[in-house]
Amino acid sequence: MNRFLADLGDSKAVVLVCRCSIEYWGRSRSVIGSGDRIILFKPDSTLIVHSVSGFKPVNWMSAPTDISAELEEGGVVVFGQRTVKPFEEIKIRVEGVLGYEAYPGLSDTEKLDLTHTEHDMRDYLAAHPSEVDPLFRLKSVEYHTPLGFFDLYGKIAGKFVVVELKSVRAGLPAVLQLKRYRDWLREHLRQDVMGVLMAPGVAANPLALLKKEGLEFRKFNVHKLKISRSRHTLDEWMG
Amino acid sequence: MNRFLADLGDSKAVVLVCRCSIEYWGRSRSVIGSGDRIILFKPDSTLIVHSVSGFKPVNWMSAPTDISAELEEGGVVVFGQRTVKPFEEIKIRVEGVLGYEAYPGLSDTEKLDLTHTEHDMRDYLAAHPSEVDPLFRLKSVEYHTPLGFFDLYGKIAGKFVVVELKSVRAGLPAVLQLKRYRDWLREHLRQDVMGVLMAPGVAANPLALLKKEGLEFRKFNVHKLKISRSRHTLDEWMG
DNA sequence: CATTAAATATCGTCC
DNA sequence: GGACGATGTTTAATG
Numbered sequence: 291m292n293r294f295l296a297d298l299g300d301s302k303a304v305v306l307v308c309r310c311s312i313e314y315w316g317r318s319r320s321v322i323g324s325g326d327r328i329i330l331f332k333p334d335s336t337l338i339v340h341s342v343s344g345f346k347p348v349n350w351m352s353a354p355t356d357i358s359a360e361l362e363e364g365g366v367v368v369f370g371q372r373t374v375k376p377f378e379e380i381k382i383r384v385e386g387v388l389g390y391e392a393y394p395g396l397s398d399t400e401k402l403d404l405t406h407t408e409h410d411m412r413d414y415l416a417a418h419p420s421e422v423d424p425l426f427r428l429k430s431v432e433y434h435t436p437l438g439f440f441d442l443y444g445k446i447a448g449k450f451v452v453v454e455l456k457s458v459r460a461g462l463p464a465v466l467q468l469k470r471y472r473d474w475l476r477e478h479l480r481q482d483v484m485g486v487l488m489a490p491g492v493a494a495n496p497l498a499l500l501k502k503e504g505l506e507f508r509k510f511n512v513h514k515l516k517i518s519r520s521r522h523t524l525d526e527w528m529g
Numbered sequence: 530m531n532r533f534l535a536d537l538g539d540s541k542a543v544v545l546v547c548r549c550s551i552e553y554w555g556r557s558r559s560v561i562g563s564g565d566r567i568i569l570f571k572p573d574s575t576l577i578v579h580s581v582s583g584f585k586p587v588n589w590m591s592a593p594t595d596i597s598a599e600l601e602e603g604g605v606v607v608f609g610q611r612t613v614k615p616f617e618e619i620k621i622r623v624e625g626v627l628g629y630e631a632y633p634g635l636s637d638t639e640k641l642d643l644t645h646t647e648h649d650m651r652d653y654l655a656a657h658p659s660e661v662d663p664l665f666r667l668k669s670v671e672y673h674t675p676l677g678f679f680d681l682y683g684k685i686a687g688k689f690v691v692v693e694l695k696s697v698r699a700g701l702p703a704v705l706q707l708k709r710y711r712d713w714l715r716e717h718l719r720q721d722v723m724g725v726l727m728a729p730g731v732a733a734n735p736l737a738l739l740k741k742e743g744l745e746f747r748k749f750n751v752h753k754l755k756i757s758r759s760r761h762t763l764d765e766w767m768g
Numbered sequence: 769c770a771t772t773a774a775a776t777a778t779c780g781t782c783c
Numbered sequence: 784g785g786a787c788g789a790t791g792t793t794t795a796a797t798g
Contacts, residue, residue: 303546303567303581305544305546305567305628305630307542307544307630307632307635311639314791316791317645317697317790317791317792318643318644318645318646318696318751318790318791319643319644319645319791320641320642320643320644320791321641321642322639322640322641322642323639324639325636325637325638325639326632326636326637327637328542328544328569328632328635330567330579332579332581332582332583333581333582334581334582334583336582336583336584338579338584340569340571340577341637342542342571342572342573342635342636342637343571343572343573343575343592343637344571344573344575344591344592344778344779345575345577345589345591345592345777345778345779346778346779346790346792348641349641349791350584350791351791352584352791352793353582353583353584376791378791388632388635389544389630389632391544391546391628391630393546393567393627393628396567396581396627397564397565397581398564398565398566398580398581398582399564400550400561400562400563400564401561402559402560402561402587402588403559403560403561404557404558404775404776405557405558405559406556406557406558406776407557407775407776408773408774408775409774438772438773439772456774457557457774457775458774458775458776458777459786461786461788462677462786462787463702463705466702466705466706466709467705467773470705493785493786493787494785494786495675495676495786495787496786512557553776555776556775556776556777557775557776558776559776583793583794584792584793584794585775585793585794588776589776590776591778614784615776617776643790643791645791646789646790646791647788647789647790648789677787677788678788695789696789696790696791697789697790697791697792700771700772700773701771701772701773702773706788732770732771732772733770733771734771734772
């Protein structure tokens with residue numbers, strides 16, 4: 291236990307594999323009985339508990355978390371406490387240690403370069419407006435309004451258009467959002483306007499609402515994107 | 530490398546701490562350069578790569594994933610491939626191993642018992658409708674409509690009411706959803722109806738829209754809930 | 769600091 | 784298997 295606290299104090303990453311039971315209090319509450327788990331303690335004080343299967347941790351505490359340990363009834367109990375909002379606590383009763391490793395001096399300065407996201411889709415269509423519509427004339431990217439911003443804003447054949455983009459299959463929220471933008475724009479300009487949803491697909495119910503509201507759907511898949519350089523590099527290049 | 534593949538074949542959990550660079554292709558694409566990371570390989574073929582800070586993995590593959598390893602230019606490259614939708618691939622170029630541990634026979638049969646969620650809030654208010662409104666008469670929980678379902682549905686002083694619940698501070702989507710439900714119900718019944726949002730709080734803009742639309746907000750915090758037994762036990766008790 | 773929207777969101781549940 | 788909504792969502796961007 292002293293070694294554990296010393297390792298955390300030395301900003302080491304600690305991997306603890308143990309049989310344990312866990313209680314959590316905070317935004318919700320949870321309890322889980324005794325089982326084998328893999329616990330990561332990161333140098334930034336993030337704590338993540340993984341069970342033997344699944345992507346999602348069974349419990350966690352995000353930084354900044356104060357981590358302490360005590361002896362209770364002969365066993366070690368690890369206690370995590372967030373002292374900033376949201377206030378949260380976790381109590382891990384360690385019942386048997388299967389593995390303990392501490393890694394000093396881990397260094398990772400690289401940032402993940404993620405592409406083929408909605409942001410890239412927006413940039414691409416801003417540069418290639420004819421793929422929205424052959425007659426589309428772009429006026430603004432991220433056009434700000436009191437409701438939020440339009441992904442793309444422009445005109446088709448003299449009619450103002452708000453374009454909502456989704457990099458994944460669109461659902462009801464996307465259609466409601468587009469409808470809200472279209473309605474606001476129509477009222478604001480006091481003239482007929484268009485609303486276009488571009489996404490790789492749209493679910494049946496949302497599509498029905500879209501059509502009922504006189505909005506339009508255009509298929510576009512981020513996998514079509516040819517991204518010649520990373521966003522990071524592009525940003526640097528553009529200043 | 531052979532030991533690694535043998536460990537995976539034996540359904541061991543493997544924790545690999547290494548310097549590596551990673552590429553991902555699938556729903557999006559990502560690249561990250563060389564850095565120290567902690568990689569979990571779970572017995573169910575889930576693969577999770579954690580950097581030195583933050584809650585979120587820097588890369589991952591969810592089960593079922595075929596994991597293989599090859600020698601390339603003298604170094605080990607771990608390759609993960611999903612052969613079911615969504616199709617995805619990950620390539621981890623291992624440049625230096627800082628730690629390798631394999632854990633056979635990890636067992637975790639316990640399920641997380643999570644309470645104080647929106648589900649519990651709904652159950653509680655269904656059992657205590659007067660906390661929605663002193664005059665609230667509950668007619669249905671999860672009342673199904675073509676749009677989805679109303680969390681609670683009933684009457685206040687003879688007027689039909691749809692109640693939307695949020696266990697966390699409500700935002701625009703919650704208000705839009707409630708408005709849509711209220712509009713549909715009003716049209717369906719051809720009479721004036723009410724819409725009530727219950728949540729621990731609501732952001733300023735959503736609240737303005739809510740009032741403009743003649744909807745109502747009632748404060749309710751899941752922390753107030755006294756849950757006498759776990760949902761699991763409750764389900765068993767109710768059959 | 770609050771707000772807003774994206775995410776390789778994941779996950780459960782219902783149809 | 785698709786669709787839909789909750790999540791202890793987390794995270795980043797923005798005012």
